[in-house]
Amino acid sequence: MAHTQDEILAGLAELVAEETGIPAGDVQLDKSFTDDLDIDSLSMMTIVVNAQDKFDVEIPDEAVGGLKTVKDAVDYISNAESAKA
Amino acid sequence: MTGSDDRQIAVTGMGATTPLGGDVKTTWEAALAGTSGVRPLQADWLERYPTLPVEFACRLAEPVTEKLKVPEIKRLDPSGQYALISAREAWAHAGAPEVEPERLAVCMASGIGGLYTTLQTYDTLNEKGARRVLPMSVPMLMPNGPAAAVGLELGARAGVHSPVSACASGSEAIAQGVDLIRRGLADVVLAGGTEGCIHPVTIAAFGAMQALSKRNDEPERASRPYDVDRNGFVMGEGSGAIVLESLAHAKARGATIHAILSGVGVTSDGYHISAPEPEGKGAARAIRAALADADLAPADVIHLNAHATSTPVGDVAEAQAIRLALGEATDDVAISATKSMTGHLLGAAGALEAIFTVLAVRDGIAPPTINLDNQDPKITLDVVGKEPRKLTGTDRVAVNNAFGFGGHNVALAFRNAD
Numbered sequence: 001m002a003h004t005q006d007e008i009l010a011g012l013a014e015l016v017a018e019e020t021g022i023p024a025g026d027v028q029l030d031k032s033f034t035d036d037l038d039i040d041s042l043s044m045m046t047i048v049v050n051a052q053d054k055f056d057v058e059i060p061d062e063a064v065g066g067l068k069t070v071k072d073a074v075d076y077i078s079n080a081e082s083a084k085a
Numbered sequence: 086m087t088g089s090d091d092r093q094i095a096v097t098g099m100g101a102t103t104p105l106g107g108d109v110k111t112t113w114e115a116a117l118a119g120t121s122g123v124r125p126l127q128a129d130w131l132e133r134y135p136t137l138p139v140e141f142a143c144r145l146a147e148p149v150t151e152k153l154k155v156p157e158i159k160r161l162d163p164s165g166q167y168a169l170i171s172a173r174e175a176w177a178h179a180g181a182p183e184v185e186p187e188r189l190a191v192c193m194a195s196g197i198g199g200l201y202t203t204l205q206t207y208d209t210l211n212e213k214g215a216r217r218v219l220p221m222s223v224p225m226l227m228p229n230g231p232a233a234a235v236g237l238e239l240g241a242r243a244g245v246h247s248p249v250s251a252c253a254s255g256s257e258a259i260a261q262g263v264d265l266i267r268r269g270l271a272d273v274v275l276a277g278g279t280e281g282c283i284h285p286v287t288i289a290a291f292g293a294m295q296a297l298s299k300r301n302d303e304p305e306r307a308s309r310p311y312d313v314d315r316n317g318f319v320m321g322e323g324s325g326a327i328v329l330e331s332l333a334h335a336k337a338r339g340a341t342i343h344a345i346l347s348g349v350g351v352t353s354d355g356y357h358i359s360a361p362e363p364e365g366k367g368a369a370r371a372i373r374a375a376l377a378d379a380d381l382a383p384a385d386v387i388h389l390n391a392h393a394t395s396t397p398v399g400d401v402a403e404a405q406a407i408r409l410a411l412g413e414a415t416d417d418v419a420i421s422a423t424k425s426m427t428g429h430l431l432g433a434a435g436a437l438e439a440i441f442t443v444l445a446v447r448d449g450i451a452p453p454t455i456n457l458d459n460q461d462p463k464i465t466l467d468v469v470g471k472e473p474r475k476l477t478g479t480d481r482v483a484v485n486n487a488f489g490f491g492g493h494n495v496a497l498a499f500r501n502a503d
Contacts, residue, residue, distance in 0.1 A: 021156045045220040053217055 002081040003055065008074045015050045019043050029071040037070075057081055092378070094263050094346040095335035096499070098179025098328030099440050100171040100277075104321050104427050107147030108174055112437075113444050115146075115426070116452045117473045121305040122146065122427050123319060126288075134285045138292040141304035142283045143321035143428025160221055161234055162199035163281025167324035167433070168231035169238060172275055176239060179328035180340060182273050190243040190271040191236040192262045193279060193326070194254035196432025196489065199226035200282040231279045235326075243271040249432075251489030252392070254278050255325060256435025260349040260495055262329045272334045277326030278436035287320065294359065296396060308429075309456035310393035310422035311400055311464050318394040321428030325436030327443070342502040344443040347482075348379025354492030361399055361488060365406025371494035372410035372484055379498040381482055383414035386498075388451050388476055388483035390442045393422035394429050403486065404464040419474050420466045421445070422454040435487030439497055442485040446501040449476045 003011070013027035020043055033039045039047070044067075048059050051073070057080035059067075067073045099109045104122025106112035115122075122143040131140060145167070149158060152170045161169065172193065202225040209217050224230050229247040236245035244265065248257040255278020262276035291297045298317035300307035308319040335342055352374060354367035361368065376383065389407060393400055400422075408415045423441050430437055445451050451474045460468060476483075481501040488494050 018159065019156065021154065042220055049217060049219055053213070058216065 002085055005074055005078060008055065008077050009070070011054055012051060012070065012073055015047050015054065019046050019050070027070055029069070029074065031070050032068055033070070051077060055081060057084065092267065092347070093332045094266055095330045095332050095340065095342045096327050096344045096346055096443050097182070097330050097335050097340040097342060098175040099326070099343065099443065100174025100176070100178060101323065101325040101437055101440055102145055102147060102167050102170045103323040103325070103430070103437055104143035104146055107151060109178070109440060116423060116441065117450065119453045119455045119471055120426055121455060122321065123304045123307065130285050137285055137288050138299050139288050139297050140301045141307065141319065143319055144283060145323055160225070162202040162225040162230060163322070164195045164199055164279045165225065165231040165234045167281050167322065168193050168235055168277070168279035168326070171277060171279070171324035171326040172235040172238065175275060175277070175326040175328050182328070182330065182338060182340065184273045186240045186242040188243055188272040189239060189241040190245065190262065190265050190274045191232050191239065191241045192246045192248065192258035192274060192276040193232035193235050194248050194258035194432055195228050195231055195279050196249065196251050196254045197280060197282045197287070198228035199230055200284055200287065202226040204284065204286060235275060239275060250493035251491055252429065252431050252434050253487040253489035253493040253495045254432035254435065255437070256439060256485065256487035256495035256497060257351065257493065259327065259329070259346070259436065259439055259497060260351050263346060263349050266329060266331050272331055274329045275326055276329055277324060278433040279324035280431040280433040281322050282431070283320050283322050291320065298395065306456050308395050308425050310391070310395040310425050310454060311460055311466070311468050312457050313459045313461045315395045315397060315400065317396055318424065319428035321430040323430050323437065324433050325440050327436070327439060343447050344499045344502055346497060347500055348375040348377070348381065348498035350374025350378060350496040352494045354494065356492055359490045361402040362492070363402055365402045365409055367492060368403060368406035368486065368488060368494045369409035371496040372406065372486065375484060375496040375498040381498060383411040385480070385482045386411060386414060386418050386484055387478060387481055388419045388421070388445050390438045390445065390483065390485045391420055391422050392486040392488045394424055401461070401463050403488070404466050407466060416467060418467060419451040419469050419476065421452045421469045423452050425455045425457070435485070435495060438487065439485050442483045442497070442499050445476065446481040446483045446499050449481060450474070451476055
């Protein structure tokens, strides 16, 4: 079942918090993963792998570079879920 | 008998998480009280693997959640988690010495490494595919992972090392730390060992070697070094770490010196992949080398913390090695076999037992050997039985032995600081 944008954001924020200790509330749509949240590439890959598992979508390696902001990731997951449905 | 001053290394901090306690103090108190660290294995393992030969082990006394944050736990294999806990305690205990990062090294060994992570990653690959394998799997499973984690924690830049020599690994790490200081490459070294691999795979594999006690009907009495009814070791987990400093560095900063690490001896048997050389020649050479390095004589030794795993063959070979190394002086040495209480911490064993040896010379007391009901007549040693024994005298010298599959032998000689 497809998730709403809010549900995806909340789920993603939880994964970021688990991986990095950044409070989930700080993970907002306009935040950049690297510039604002200071997430390194290893943590980013971990979050991506866990997001694939959580939302049951595929995020190919070549797509990860395009996920600059939290909104990019939420949109990507949302679109991937829609494409599957 | 103190040896030349530039060969002497001060022990200024200790940390541990063990089957007897979540830190050094509780572990030592439990050891002196003769406590068994045996606990039942998790039930789901037993249901899933009904043919496992053993239903008990020496699990950690305190869960890691008491000391580590969730992100730390998620990013470290159990072996790395335990290492971080013991290292933090040791560093704080040493008073967090001020040292140039370029003069600080870490030697943190593991005998088996990140087995949990390896096997979990394999399960993930099989069940969910390669795209679900976590990128942190590699730093978590690599045998130098714990050393790297501790090195990062302390900002060590004089080298981060992780010698692998099976059940002698923790002791070899300490020996390596001594070397780094003596060669002038570091002023302070955090050294120790860690192991977190109590898993159906290791239980099955060590069981297949006939190395484990299968005394499922009385598990607390299963680890019984030197007893005539011993039938193998009990797997344990945990970590021990000590802070080593050049004596000059420790004195200059006014550090509390818990003991002096005077000599190290490292040898190999060149004999068999798992069995010790039966007459104990290789182990005896390690003990003699440690004493020679320390400029000590056998008659100076009053206590020895033995490797003594509780296997039928290993204990006899070690007893012969001790007599071969110390000769007539053997009869005046109080021998403790603390694995009777902690189980066998594999790559962490030598580190934890080095801590016990430091505490024995510092506090003047030899820990007990529980479950020693009938000493094997082939083992002619003065074994400290079920009660701890006071160590008299003002010059207290003790040796700690550690041996590993592959014929690794390490002996460390400690003396009290004043």
